[in-house]
Amino acid sequence: MRLSAFALVLTLIMPFNLWGQTSPVSRSLRIMGTELKPYTWTNENLEVVGLLPELLKRISEKLGRPAGYELFPWARAQVMVQDGDADGFVGTISPERSAFADPGSVPLVPVNVHGFYLTTNKKIPSPPTLESFKGLTGGAILGNTWAINNLQNKGFPLTSAKDMASLVQMLLLGRIDYIPENEIILRAYLKELGIRENVDSLLIDKTAMYLYIGKNSPFLQLRREIDQAIQEIHLSGEYEKMERKYR
Numbered sequence: 001m002r003l004s005a006f007a008l009v010l011t012l013i014m015p016f017n018l019w020g021q022t023s024p025v026s027r028s029l030r031i032m033g034t035e036l037k038p039y040t041w042t043n044e045n046l047e048v049v050g051l052l053p054e055l056l057k058r059i060s061e062k063l064g065r066p067a068g069y070e071l072f073p074w075a076r077a078q079v080m081v082q083d084g085d086a087d088g089f090v091g092t093i094s095p096e097r098s099a100f101a102d103p104g105s106v107p108l109v110p111v112n113v114h115g116f117y118l119t120t121n122k123k124i125p126s127p128p129t130l131e132s133f134k135g136l137t138g139g140a141i142l143g144n145t146w147a148i149n150n151l152q153n154k155g156f157p158l159t160s161a162k163d164m165a166s167l168v169q170m171l172l173l174g175r176i177d178y179i180p181e182n183e184i185i186l187r188a189y190l191k192e193l194g195i196r197e198n199v200d201s202l203l204i205d206k207t208a209m210y211l212y213i214g215k216n217s218p219f220l221q222l223r224r225e226i227d228q229a230i231q232e233i234h235l236s237g238e239y240e241k242m243e244r245k246y247r
Helices: 005-010 051-063 074-082 145-150 164-172 183-193 217-236 238-244
Strands: 030-034 068-070 089-091 109-118 138-141 158-161 178-182 199-214
Touching: 030 051, 030 074, 051 068, 051 109, 051 217, 051 238, 068 089, 074 089, 074 199, 089 145, 109 164, 109 183, 138 145, 138 164, 145 199, 158 164, 164 183, 178 183, 183 199, 199 217, 217 238
Parallel strands: 030 068, 030 089, 138 158, 138 178
Antiparallel strands: 089 199, 109 178, 109 199
């Protein structure tokens, strides 16, 4: 059953135990995210849908505990977890995030990072290499720590934009030369826009996103059980079946 935005708000009403702290048994696990198809978005019925909410639902079923996925601006979502106002978020591992949240030991979502470029861009050789991108300008969404740590901090010029629509527009107008991005995200976006020609990509890196649980969350004591549930979903082949629906 998909949870509506209204139902997610209802999960904020939660009982307290004798010590004045919320028990993980007494309320829903609150996972924060931002709108980023095909992982998360709000449909016409104001339901939060996508691969990540579907994964969270399966994890909650295995744990025998309710859970809800809520969408906020990305910076705010992380602050809410840091302050203990929410329980977790999904993201790649970074020292900054790991300072206030625990990513666990089992990857939630494998990620192939590709550099997407226009085949009409004469500055890009055929076939391109990662090194050939070094003198060019890449574009990434604000807060893309992978791009900052693996490209910008290693001498690759990088500019940022507030959202995917702005990035793709910059690429089409020649203001940037390539977009380093999660392959499933950008391919889904290009497909939605009907852009099929003159765009190619180069595999840059293989990484993963983890289900972070905040260090101020009472659900941190269930870290081992959460990791076990994630591992079972992958070993059973359930994850591959889920992901195929969103490609």
